[in-house]
Amino acid sequence: MTDFAATRRAFHLPQGIAYLDGNSLGPMPVAARDRVARMMAEEWSEMLIGGWNKAGWYVQPRTVGDRIARLIGAGPEQVVMGDTLSIKVFQAVSAALRLRPGRRVILSDSGNFPSDLYVADGLARAVGAELRVVAPDDVASAITDNLAVLMLTEVDYRTGRRHDMAALTARAHEVGALTVWDLAHSAGALDVDLLGADADFAVGCTYKYLNGGPGAPAFIWIHPRHADAAQPILQGWMGHDAPFAFDLDYRPAAGIERMRVGTPPVIALAALDAALDVWDGVSLSDLRARSVQLTEAFIAGTGAACPDVALNSPRDPALRGSQVSLRHPQAYAVMQALIAAGVIGDFRAPDVLRFGFAPLFNDLDDVERAVETLARVLRDGSWNDEAFHRMSAVT
Ligand SMILES: Cc1ncc(COP(=O)(O)O)c(C=O)c1O
Ligand SMILES: Nc1ccccc1C(=O)C[C@H](N)C(=O)O
Known part of the structure; x- marks a missing residue:
């Protein structure tokens, strides 16, 4: 069995964030x-x-x-x-x-x-x-x-x-x-x-x-x-x-x-x-199984807790890679609010929130944090807060 706790430790992951953008730029291996x-x-x-x-x-x-x-x-x-x-x-x-x-x-x-x-x-x-x-x-x-x-x-x-x-x-x-x-x-x-x-x-x-x-x-x-x-x-x-x-x-x-x-x-x-x-000792079938586990958990979690977003990825894991995308009419602002709250995914025009799940360093805690944070951001409307936009425009 691949030791994914060990592969996660091989990376420098800044404190306090859930990094779900390894599908654009992977984090630094120490x-x-x-x-x-x-x-x-x-x-x-x-x-x-x-x-x-x-x-x-x-x-x-x-x-x-x-x-x-x-x-x-x-x-x-x-x-x-x-x-x-x-x-x-x-x-x-x-x-x-x-x-x-x-x-x-x-x-x-x-x-x-x-x-x-x-x-x-x-x-x-x-x-x-x-x-x-x-x-x-x-x-x-x-x-x-x-x-x-x-x-x-x-x-x-x-x-x-x-x-x-x-x-x-x-x-x-x-x-x-x-x-x-x-x-x-x-x-x-x-x-x-x-x-x-x-x-x-x-x-x-x-x-x-x-x-x-x-x-x-x-x-x-x-x-x-x-x-x-x-x-x-x-x-x-x-x-x-x-x-x-x-x-x-x-x-x-x-x-x-x-x-x-x-x-x-x-x-x-x-x-x-x-x-x-870091890949030495990683089995590709374990990698795939973990990827499916993470993306399934994220889809199930957001499906239950985030009624305002629509799944934009295939529901069947066999038809999907290791990322999940969700649609929201204000996807850009929602992603800015998520990033400000320490959940890093990305935005793709016109209305896509994109979350990459990299089996080497992402775990179920990242999934849970992302689901909870997205649910909170959508519920409390912080993405739509004018003060937040003024702030994010200069940072
Ligand atoms: C599928 C795909 N092809 C090509 C590129 C472009 O690669 P590069 O900028 O390294 O030329 C990217 C990402 O940037 C990509 O995701
Ligand atoms: N190479 C980059 C440089 C700067 C910013 C993004 C990229 C990406 O790789 C984007 C990626 N191809 C994507 O699927 O969106």
Whole structure:
């Protein structure tokens, strides 16, 4: 059994708050602060340029990628770190598109995160392809013969709705299309199984449920059947087969290494590597069970105590990720009042209160506190208090 009391103790959680925003930025693992301090004191300062080899900076995008692989149902040497998630989306979709010459349609849904849609749209315009965006429930029926790439975020950042990765991937494969899965709201939150779902490409960030810190690097995974065939569009020198030969011609490195672009963010990778230590000994089925327990308790609690909000997430946990969103016409003001009372979630336009439940550090006390505080804020109308608004406008 995973010891979640121990994983909670691994984080610095400021006194007096219930932090339900780990789905946007995970809290700081105490070991990350120490690791970065040590990296500065022992590596950068003393080794200087020698750190690339002596301290393993050069291979870190892969060694850290191997640690992420276990958390997303991938194998060793299949994941590489670097850049931002938006860049990794571009790399995955562009490589998938090149693997399907003659097909021009990229399909996504309106629940996707805007950056993914913007990036795919920009790419489509540049190469004469078409981005088609349908409602989340219409994705399966929009998978038609001319499809090149199905690009989806598994868990919707607003509603928490979870797509069926295995079923939609199978459907895409039936028509000869490839899949790109964005795991931003899945990695570290669910028992993701990329190989089991037979996905083609996956990308994700590490500053949410993986707790790598603000600006932590993103990851990209390619199924081994495509890894040596996928042609990078961003032909950066660190994805070259022999970067230090400084050839004038680009030749992609073997496998996933080709998805490296330029110099890795070594300090950020040190923090992320320490954050991943917390995952040692965490079983993904325990993680999922705890996530369901927390979200179920929150939905039941708010359902009973907060009649003024409406559930905006699927009621069935099988169709949901690790967050719950609620709707209220004055959601922004309600969230400001909640934050002032020490319950930190976030607001998403136009009327969504969003609460992330990160199994590594959230517990049933957080759920209870959030339910009670929300019920009180809604009951006593403090969110609607003019004095409160004047105060929150300046703080
Ligand atoms: C699903 C999803 N995709 C993409 C992004 C953008 O990632 P980045 O800012 O790291 O490029 C986010 C969050 O910011 C996200 O939630
Ligand atoms: N990277 C950020 C930087 C600043 C503020 C928020 C973010 C988020 O990650 C938002 C998140 N993608 C979301 O699902 O809302």
